[in-house]
Amino acid sequence: MNLEKVVFGFFIFLALTLNFGFFVGEIDNPDHHHLREFVILFIVNAVALIMKIGDRSQVDAMLLATGLVAMLQLVGAAIIWILAAHVWESGMTASVMASIVSLAGGAMVANIISVVLLIAETVMLRR
Structure with a gap:
């Protein structure tokens, strides 16, 4: 078992599950979407993006693209949150919270695609 691949998969799946946890709830209710959870989500997505750097194949390039899309969505959500708060x-x-959650939902779609690509690549590997 390759520890590097385990850690890589861990961060990809963790990014998706944290994103889902933040996304669930009434879209416009700030009590259902906490700042600490968003910060952890942002950090884990950033780590996952850094781990995706290294274009070795077409699948790796697509994984990097999904990571960039997710981070772009989360940066937009963070900017809106900061502007609204300060x-x-x-x-x-x-309506501001609905915008933030909608952007996080876009990041979640990108994370779902990352997980699907990772699973597809894993299934196609031959020993």
Whole structure:
């Protein structure tokens, strides 16, 4: 068993499950989507993206692309959250939280594609 592949798979699956955990709940209710969970989600996705760097095959390139899409979505959500918390006078409204959760949902779709690609690559490996 290759420890590097185990750790890589762990972070890919962890990114997806954390993203799902943040996404679940009423889309516009800030009580259902916590900042700490979002920060952990952001960090784990960043680590997963760093681990995806290294274009060895077409599947690796697609994994990197899905990681970049997920991070772009999460960076957008983080910017909106920061602006709502510290800049905008309206603060964290239901529509702002819905935007944040929607962007996290887009990142979750990218993470689902990463997991599907990882599983497909694993199934196609020959010993």
